Amino acid sequence: MNCIVIVGGGLSGLIAANFLARVGVEVTVIEKKSYPFHRVCGEYISNETIPFLNSIDLFPSEFNPPSITKFQLTSVNGKSARLPLDLGGFGISRYTFDNFLYRKASERGVRFLLNTEAEQIVFDGNQFRIKVGDQFLYGDVVMGSFGKRSRMDVAMKRTFIQKRSPYAGVKYHVRTDQPADQISLHNFKDGYCGISQIEDQKFTLCYLTHRDNLKKYGSIKAMEEVVLQKNPFLKSLFADSEFLYDRPEAINEISFATKQPVDNHVLMAGDAAGMITPLCGNGMALAIHSAKILSELILQFVRKEISREQMESSYQKKWNAMFARRLWAGRQIQQLFGAEWTSNLAVNLMHSVKPVAGFLIRQTHGSPF
């Protein structure tokens, strides 16, 4: 019997674990934390994922995730434009969604090694050996779903990890007075902040900033007061919201550099294969979709319908065809954000040339799958 080891139990890892265990494949997930836990993420999921989530009984309907159908963009100096979203999305916290996927996967027989960090993966031509602490685990296939930045990237000497990246992310849950069906993206100098509703009438307020903002003002709070709140929409949002954590979740060194979807025979999914800029609100859809494509190929391999070589080359091809252009488009569009004149331009464009705005959004989103 083939054994599949999934390194990283975030969205892509949990989706693949559920998919494979459901059809009787033996799966072990190694996750360095334990559920439930908060993550830096805007927590808006594109509706393109719904058919697939329903098909494997993973749509989190029991939490009544709000449906989001409208988009608002504001510029650094507070100009605003609104647009209906073609496809739209739904909101659910990662705290709740990942825990729900973990519970489902456990019920389906997935073996979890929690609070356990994979340190090294070695492929000997036939089998993988994974080092965890002073023990080794063996697998026939290893899926790398260890997210945007991991010690696995260092251990595997992946190219993108050699360069520093200037982006940091910060997230809060708040109670506030915002339309439940709207996601807003507010620009500020060298960054942007999203807000949209999740379960239990809470909202996620999450932003990406250049690390220079943090360096210059010394603390998150000072930076928020001086930089973010120059945008009048953010000023009233910070003033009028009830913040539900003592302190925010924060991460740094977020990189949007190109990566390889197959690296040293490890099959990468989600951010480990390539990260789309968060303004697109599409990273989770990409994580789910890449996990689906990969799981289908792993299943064919397990059933001896394709060889390892075919599995790897087919995944590489499919990943590039489906996602490479979207990641590129996300990087280009991100350049319109975070400066006064370009963010004004983006808002004006959205306001007066709606088809152009719709076109830009479509460049980073996929079709329902």
Ligand SMILES: Cc1cc2nc3c(=O)[nH]c(=O)nc-3n(C[C@H](O)[C@H](O)[C@H](O)COP(=O)(O)OP(=O)(O)OC[C@H]3O[C@@H](n4cnc5c(N)ncnc54)[C@H](O)[C@@H]3O)c2cc1C
């Ligand atoms: C600021 C910001 C806002 C965002 N907003 C949105 C949004 O609104 N909508 C959207 O769709 N996307 C958004 N994203 C993107 C989205 O969060 C990611 O694309 C998505 O979480 C990727 O899922 P993943 O499975 O690849 O990684 P993750 O969900 O990050 O999971 C990786 C897992 O691997 C584990 N891990 C790492 N290393 C090891 C190791 N060595 N051993 C064991 N475990 C390990 C980690 O603990 C983690 O649980 C945002 C991202 C950022 C930075």
